[in-house]
Amino acid sequence: MASWPKSSWKKLTHVTDWYKTTSSCYVPRWGRLVDRLCSTQNTFKLYRSDSRNTFCRRYSASSSEYYFPGAVGAPYTDKLECIAGEKEGRIPCFRIMNEYGEISSTVSKQHHPDHQLEPVMMTSMYQHMLKLHVMDTMLYSAQRQGRISFYMTSFGEEATAIGSAAALETADVVFGQYREQGVLLWRGFTYRDFCNQCCGNALEPAKGRQMPVHYGSKELNFVTISSPLATQIPQASGYAYGMKLSNSRNITVCYFGEGAASEGDFHAALNFAATLECPVLFLCRNNGYAISTPAKEQYRGDGIAGRGLAYGIDSMRVDGNDLWAVYFSVKEAKQRILETGRPLLLELLTYRGGHHSTSDDSSRYRQKTEIEMYSERLSPLRRMKRFLEFRNRWNEEMDQSYVEEQRRELLSALEEAEKAPKAPLEDLFNDVYDELTPHLQQQKTKLLEFLSRQKHPTESS
Amino acid sequence: MNITSTVATVAARWSRCRFLHTSSSILCSQVGLAVEQTIQQQLGSSPETTRMNLFTAINHALSTALETNDKSVVFGEDVAFGGVFRCTTELQQRFGSHRVFNTPLSEQGIVGFGIGLAVQGFQAIAEIQFADYIFPAFDQLVNEAAKYRYRSGGLFDCGGLTVRAPCGAVGHGGLYHSQSPEAYFAHTPGLKVVMPRDPIRAKGLLLASIRDKNPVIFFEPKILYRSSFSQVPLEDYQLPLGKAEIVQSGTDVTLIGWGAQVHVLCQVAEEAKEKMNISCEVIDMMTLLPYDLETIVQSVKKTGRVLISHEAPITNGLGAELAAALLEPCFLYLEAPIMRICGYDTPFPLANEKYYLPSKEKCLDAVVQLIHY
Numbered sequence: 001m002a003s004w005p006k007s008s009w010k011k012l013t014h015v016t017d018w019y020k021t022t023s024s025c026y027v028p029r030w031g032r033l034v035d036r037l038c039s040t041q042n043t044f045k046l047y048r049s050d051s052r053n054t055f056c057r058r059y060s061a062s063s064s065e066y067y068f069p070g071a072v073g074a075p076y077t078d079k080l081e082c083i084a085g086e087k088e089g090r091i092p093c094f095r096i097m098n099e100y101g102e103i104s105s106t107v108s109k110q111h112h113p114d115h116q117l118e119p120v121m122m123t124s125m126y127q128h129m130l131k132l133h134v135m136d137t138m139l140y141s142a143q144r145q146g147r148i149s150f151y152m153t154s155f156g157e158e159a160t161a162i163g164s165a166a167a168l169e170t171a172d173v174v175f176g177q178y179r180e181q182g183v184l185l186w187r188g189f190t191y192r193d194f195c196n197q198c199c200g201n202a203l204e205p206a207k208g209r210q211m212p213v214h215y216g217s218k219e220l221n222f223v224t225i226s227s228p229l230a231t232q233i234p235q236a237s238g239y240a241y242g243m244k245l246s247n248s249r250n251i252t253v254c255y256f257g258e259g260a261a262s263e264g265d266f267h268a269a270l271n272f273a274a275t276l277e278c279p280v281l282f283l284c285r286n287n288g289y290a291i292s293t294p295a296k297e298q299y300r301g302d303g304i305a306g307r308g309l310a311y312g313i314d315s316m317r318v319d320g321n322d323l324w325a326v327y328f329s330v331k332e333a334k335q336r337i338l339e340t341g342r343p344l345l346l347e348l349l350t351y352r353g354g355h356h357s358t359s360d361d362s363s364r365y366r367q368k369t370e371i372e373m374y375s376e377r378l379s380p381l382r383r384m385k386r387f388l389e390f391r392n393r394w395n396e397e398m399d400q401s402y403v404e405e406q407r408r409e410l411l412s413a414l415e416e417a418e419k420a421p422k423a424p425l426e427d428l429f430n431d432v433y434d435e436l437t438p439h440l441q442q443q444k445t446k447l448l449e450f451l452s453r454q455k456h457p458t459e460s461s
Numbered sequence: 462m463n464i465t466s467t468v469a470t471v472a473a474r475w476s477r478c479r480f481l482h483t484s485s486s487i488l489c490s491q492v493g494l495a496v497e498q499t500i501q502q503q504l505g506s507s508p509e510t511t512r513m514n515l516f517t518a519i520n521h522a523l524s525t526a527l528e529t530n531d532k533s534v535v536f537g538e539d540v541a542f543g544g545v546f547r548c549t550t551e552l553q554q555r556f557g558s559h560r561v562f563n564t565p566l567s568e569q570g571i572v573g574f575g576i577g578l579a580v581q582g583f584q585a586i587a588e589i590q591f592a593d594y595i596f597p598a599f600d601q602l603v604n605e606a607a608k609y610r611y612r613s614g615g616l617f618d619c620g621g622l623t624v625r626a627p628c629g630a631v632g633h634g635g636l637y638h639s640q641s642p643e644a645y646f647a648h649t650p651g652l653k654v655v656m657p658r659d660p661i662r663a664k665g666l667l668l669a670s671i672r673d674k675n676p677v678i679f680f681e682p683k684i685l686y687r688s689s690f691s692q693v694p695l696e697d698y699q700l701p702l703g704k705a706e707i708v709q710s711g712t713d714v715t716l717i718g719w720g721a722q723v724h725v726l727c728q729v730a731e732e733a734k735e736k737m738n739i740s741c742e743v744i745d746m747m748t749l750l751p752y753d754l755e756t757i758v759q760s761v762k763k764t765g766r767v768l769i770s771h772e773a774p775i776t777n778g779l780g781a782e783l784a785a786a787l788l789e790p791c792f793l794y795l796e797a798p799i800m801r802i803c804g805y806d807t808p809f810p811l812a813n814e815k816y817y818l819p820s821k822e823k824c825l826d827a828v829v830q831l832i833h834y
Contacts, residue, residue, distance in 0.1 A: 175577075206614035216613045223580065224613035228604045234570050235605070238577025238585070245534070245559060246581070264597070268570030275565055276574075431611045432650050434620060434674035437703065437751040 091305050093349055094329055095319040099378055101386025103324070111328045113387075123393055125166050125323060126384045127402065129158040132182045133381060134406040135191065136354070139198060142414060143212075143358040148198045150212045154179055156321070156353025159380035160285050162186055163326025164253070164348075168334065171250040173221045173239060175232040178213055179285065180255045187220040191410045195417035207423035207431075230256060230263035233282070237273040237343070240280035244341060251337050252280040259290025261304050270311040273343035281333050282313075282345045285320065287352035292365040305347035313345050320348030321380040351378060425451075492756040493744070494704035496662060503698045510692040515685045518660030518693050519548040519625070522667040523586065525697050527556045530584055533671070535561045537571055537588030537625075545590060546627055546686050572598035572624060576606050576676075579621035584671050592628035592680055593637045599645070606676040607651030620674035625667075627683035628656070629721050629772055630818055635811035641720070641773040641804075646678050647750040647782070653702055654749040656680040656720040661691035665700030666747060673702055682721035689724075705753035707760065711742035714828050715760040715767040717783060719746040722770050722819065729824040739832055749779060757783065758790045765796035766831040770819045775803035797834035800827045 067073060096107050109115045113122060136153035143151040154161060161182025170187050174180070181194065193204070197215050200208030205216060206224060216224025223239075226232070236254035243252060260266060261284060273280050284304040288295050301307065308315025314336065318329040326348060333344045351374035355362045362371070376382070388394035429436060429444045436444070450456075500508065513521065526533050535552055541563040543550035553561040564571050571587050578585035589595045595602075602624070610618035630639045647654045653675050657663035663681065670677035708723060709730055716726040723745045730741035742760050746752055761767045767787060769780040780801040787799060802819040810817050 204614075205616050206612060209614065210612050214612065216616050218616040223617055224609075226605065226608070226612060228600060231573060231601060231605050234573025234601070235577035235580065237570075238574035238579075239581045240577070241574070242532075242578045242581030242583050245532075245583075252577075264567075265569055265573060265601075268565070268567040268573060271565045271567065272570045272574050276562070431615050433653075433751075434610070434618075438754065439751050 086300070087302065090302055091315075091317045093317050093319050094325050095322050096324040096328065097322045097383055097387060099383055101383045101388075101390060103387070111324070113324045113327075114391075116328075119391070119393055121166075122391075123388060125162055125327075126381075126388055126394065128162045128166075128182070128186050129323070129381055129384060130399070130402060131406050132158050132161065132185055134403055135181070135185070135194060135410055138407060138410045138414070139194070139212075140354070140358065142198075147414070147418065148212050149200075150358055151198065152179055152213045152357045153354035154182055156351045156375055156379065157285060157287055158182060159323040159326050159384070160283075160320040160348045160350050163320075163323045164255075164283060164330045167327045167330035168253060169250060170221055171248075172334070173223065173243070173250065173252045175223050175236040175239065175252065175254045176225055177229070177232065177256045177260060177285075178225050178227070179257075181213065181215065183255075184215055184217065184220060184222055187217075187222065189215065189217060189220060189222075191413035192416065193217070195410070195413045196420065199414075199417040199420065200422070201417055201420035202423040203417070203420050207427040209427075230260040230265035230269075232256070233260070233263075233265050233269035234272060236280050236282075237269045237276070237278045240273065240278035240343070241276055244277070244279050249338065251334055252278070253283055254280060255283045255285060257290060258284060258286040258288075258295055258304055259293065259298055261307075262290075262298055270307070270313055270343070270345065274312045277342050279337045279341055280343045281330070281337055282343060283330070284345070284347045285350055286347050287320075287350045289352050289356070289362070289366070291356040291360060292362070294366075303347055303349070305345060308345040311345075313343050315345040315347065317347045317349065320350030321378050321383065323380060323384050350380075351375070353379075492759045493707035493753075494701065494747070494756075496665070496700060496706055499700055500661075500665065500694060500698050504694055504696050508694040508696055508698075510694050512690055513660045513693040514687050515657075515660045515663055515681065515689045516546055516548050516687065518664045518691070519667060519681060520550055520552070521693065521695075522664040522671075523549060523552060524555065525664075525668060526584060526586065526671045527552065527560060529697060532582060533560070533584035533586065534578065535586045535588070536564050536575070538564060538566055538590045540564075540588055544588060546681075546683060548625070548681075548686075549588070568594055568596070568598040569601050572601040572606065572622075575622050575624065576601060576609070576619045579619035579676070580609070580617050582621065584621045585619075585623070586671055587622070587624045589624060589626040591638055591683075592626040592642050593640045595624075595626050595642060595678075598624075602646065602652065602676070602678070603649050607649045609651075609676075611651060618674070619676050622676040623667075623671045623673075623679055624677070625679045625681060627686070628680040629682040629684055630809070630814060631684045632814065633811070634809070634814075636808045639809040639814070641680070641771065643678075643680055643719075643749050644773055644777065644779045644782075647752075647779055649750075651675070652750060653677040654680070655702060655747065656682065656749060657747065658682070658720055658723040658745050659685065659689045659691050661693050662700060662706075662745075662747065664693055665698050666702070668697065669699040669702050672699065677702070680720065684721050700747075702748045703751050703753060705747055705756040706745045707756065708743040708745050709741070711740035711764065713740045713764055713766065714742070714831050715757065715764045716741050716743045716824070716828075717746065717757055717767065717769045717780075718743075718771060719749060720772075722772060725819065725821050725824060726770060728821045729828060732821070732825055733828050737829070737832075739828060741828065746783075752783070754786055757787060761787050761791045762794045765794050766834075767791075767795075768800045768802060768824060768827050768831060770802045770824055772804050772818060774806045775801055776806050778803055797831045800831055802827050 097103055139151045140153050142148050165183040165186035196204040198212035214225040233254055236252045240252035305315040305317040316329055319325045333346050337344050353375040429440045540549045541553045575585040575587040606619050628641045643654055646652050655666050655670050657666045670679045718726045726743045730743050733739040733741050769783050771780055780803050784799040802823050
């Protein structure tokens with residue numbers, strides 16, 4: 001039988017000490033809100049949530065007080081206190097590289113790209129962001145030209161996908177929402193793979209059954225996308241639990257948006273992961289909009305990271321447009337998850353530069369000036385380009401020729417995908433079950449018999 | 462086709478139908494699942510058995526599943542202490558708290574978590590405490606579990622998922638502890654839906670459900686937990702999904718049901734025989750999706766009369782599906798319209814439960830109507 005890592009027990013005592021000095025949460029015995037975080041900048045902070053185990057250990061043996069099972073260790077007070085639901089300060093946002101591509105002068109070596117990464121890796125990350133941007137631009141146009149039926153771009157969120165993907169291993173299993181094509185791109189999914197799926201041809205694994213952008217890859221450990229929102233989050237908890245039982249040294253990573261975090265599945269998933277100690281990284285891409293609904297109409301509290309404490313899950317907030325902040329936070333998150341065997345919530349603040357999808361026109365609900373401000377000034381691509389230019393590793397000319405080369409590659413992949421045959425009709429009935437049931441067999445026979453004697457709409461009509 | 466030839470065709474079919482009536486018993490033995498025989502094929506002619514009730518048989522099946530596969534886990538609300546119906550008694554002590562554990566109180570969480578485990582390659586055996594509370598998990602079951610293989614072209618599947626849920630009337634359950642929601646799930650391609658009627662079948666069907674390569678919802682009629690007994694083999698055996706069982710052979714009327722209702726139908730058959738010398742054939746569907754059409758078609762072709770009975774509301778219930786599916790192949794064999802005796806289109810009542818239920822008396826009355834039609 002699989003063994004269960006016990007390491008978390010000892011770590012927890014350190015957590016309690018750590019608490020006293022840095023954490024922003026309600027701590028028993030001190031009975032006050034310790035909040036020193038707002039004053040710190042460029043300091044990597046992790047919001048330590050508490051553990052039921054810590055409370056039990058600290059209080060059950062030594063104290064003579066009786067505690068209710070729902071909150072063991074909650075100190076008694078004769079002053080009626082109402083804990084504020086809204087705080088004035090906000091959880092700070094970890095950022096290393098500012099909008100001009102300059103690295104903070106106070107950032108630690110541990111989080112400094114020049115100290116931690118090879119130049120080749122840095123360039124490669126930027127190139128992947130560019131590739132993602134080119135692919136999105138081209139496939140968006142392809143939809144507008146009627147060549148594919150639907151598309152969703154990652155404009156403005158290139159750093160969330162590439163930064164997080166680069167910090168993980170391919171063996172870390174990804175449950176995505178739908179705007180994480182950059183993760184696949186980093187892992188080696190080719191333009192051809194993307195185009196085959198978007199064209200729904202016979203060469204794509206799901207045999208053209210799903211709408212465009214519902215990618216999946218077994219070998220790249222990317223679980224096939226489904227349209228319902230947030231359903232992947234509790235599944236990621238379950239998958240992570242299985243990984244832990246199997247003594248895996250990898251984690252499960254679950255991407256979702258701040259809108260999806262309003263679904264019940266989000267709550268269930270975090271609560272399950274916390275209580276059952278699942279090694280899963282919850283990665284929220286808070287891009288400010290759920291289709292047209294702005295974040296301020298989505299939740300009242302301090303974003304998504306602010307919820308970690310309530311679930312007993314450690315959480316971080318990071319500038320999602322800063323590739324380095326994303327990269328280092330995900331690296332650290334993974335390490336902590338593996339050390340503690342417990343989940344972690346990472347909120348990446350970013351901005352959806354494009355429309356929700358090709359079926360959406362975001363100019364109807366947001367100002368052009370707003371889009372321009374985020375898309376130009378806070379562009380993750382622009383930041384990274386400047387970063388590389390400062391180091392003489394990239395320039396405008398290289399940028400243009402690289403983009404041109406990628407455009408050509410993508411176009412040829414798209415043309416090939418368009419020409420590829422559609423999956424055979426049998427695949428309408430296959431894969432519903434592991435084997436064709438008598439009912440499906442009968443229905444298939446009837447359809448084939450019908451088609452043998454009747455004309456039916458052909459593909460071209 | 463002119464009228465004369467139509468009449469001739471009908472007459473020819475009619476005579477074939479009559480002929481079938483006389484040779485029915487031979488045909489009948491070839492369809493349906495022979496449960497005892499199937500078990501004997503797996504365990505030999507005299508397997509060691511113990512008298513068990515339904516919850517003990519479920520417990521036995523779960524423990525067999527946990528013993529035979531390290532990558533199997535059992536979880537749900539209150540599962541650790543043995544479950545509110547005692548189905549998971551002592552499993553945590555025997556297999557450890559990492560394989561048998563409580564979850565927070567969230568059905569969508571339980572099923573979503575179970576899907577993830579199953580995608581990872583585990584046999585994820587989830588318990589929903591009451592079938593009445595399965596609806597928060599509807600999205601996870603219908604949009605996720607059922608479509609996992611199809612939408613990924615087989616790259617990923619959650620075939621290892623089994624969701625157990627106690628269902629049905631108990632005499633005092635009212636709206637929210639009595640429902641039989643099988644029809645909602647039997648309308649979902651990709652799921653399998655199973656309901657056993659006694660302990661020996663429950664063990665074999667549950668083990669088959671757990672090991673099936675598709676997600677299965679396994680409804681357990683909770684009234685039978687302590688009231689239904691069988692001599693259950695102690696060894697590991699399975700009963701195939703997708704097969705109905707002819708519980709008792711007959712020639713005049715086919716009675717179709719599943720779960721606890723099969724016991725009602727057996728009583729109906731007994732009284733019909735005793736009081737009116739009507740010979741009823743009772744069929745237990747056992748698997749509700751994909752269901753065994755062949756067995757019921759053969760039976761109805763033989764008897765020419767059919768009553769379908771279930772506790773769930775009649776409108777759009779599974780009885781409607783079976784009636785429609787039977788009609789096409791059996792049209793010319795029928796001597797009376799297909800009848801359904803089911804729950805009414807009301808929420809499940811408390812004070813008037815007895816009047817709501819498809820009782821023996823109502824079913825018997827329907828049998829008489831079928832005969833005299």
